[in-house]
Amino acid sequence: MTKQFSVLTDSQWAAISPFLNLKRKRQHDLRQIINAILWLLRSGAQWRNLAGPWPHWQAVYYYFDQWKSDGTFEKINLALNKMDRQRFGKEAYPSLLCIDSQSVKLSPMICEYRGLDVYKRVNGRKRQLVVDTQGRLWVAQVHSAGDSDGSAAVPLIKDILWTAGERLEKVLGDQAYNGIFAQALGEWSIERSGVPV
Structure with a gap:
């Protein structure tokens, strides 16, 4: 577990990005959206207190709600768990x-x-x-x-x-x-x- 928040590294983003629709042109960068969600989770702040370099809180919440509803977070978690187990030589x-x-x-x-x-x-x-x-x-x-x-x-x-x-x-x-x-x-x-x- 990390002691403080840090943005996604290139290798972390490479593992997560295949689960997101990156082909469509968007107003907000999905990597920034994920970073904002991770910052909220790490800091425990309220949605409306999202500030600084992140997109507006309503945009971040929109994507969070979409990914929660369609199972994207579960798919990402499953894939990362499998990759991490294999990294340690397990099935x-x-x-x-x-x-x-x-x-x-x-x-x-x-x-x-x-x-x-x-x-x-x-x-x-x-x-x-x-x-x-x-x-x-x-x-x-x-x-x-x-x-x-x-x-x-x-x-x-x-x-x-x-x-x-x-x-x-x-x-x-x-x-x-x-x-x-x-x-x-x-x-x-x-x-x-x-x-x-």
Whole structure:
């Protein structure tokens, strides 16, 4: 993890750019748009506070929303994960994934996906994260903190099986994932390949 923001290098841009439509003439440079999104993520600033060398915040948000909706970010993440695994001499797809959630407090003004996690005493949201053994993020979901981990993770099963490919053998999680999630994962994996995960 980097300690501070830095713009995309030429090699990083070369890995990301094939997923973007660069043939069309645009008012804004897509590399600058990506850099602005990365700056927002790193600094935690609000969209409207985007200033400096970046394009206007509404233009940046427009592309962010488009790429989020059409799955561009997921495709980029999948490709970069595969490249990074191969760089370390591993297979492109993992055979083992880990799933867990993290409860996050919300400010009182935010109402969407809000709930109370009674075990951690947090009023807010939960992040469900699926990572490989080296910590690369493969699948993520945000939902109310009041939803139980196992049942809230069931919609992630299709994403997990699509992302990990045929190589997936196990998905590790804590006790919260033993019930409905484990059962549903086993059923989906048998349907997909005839072999339970």
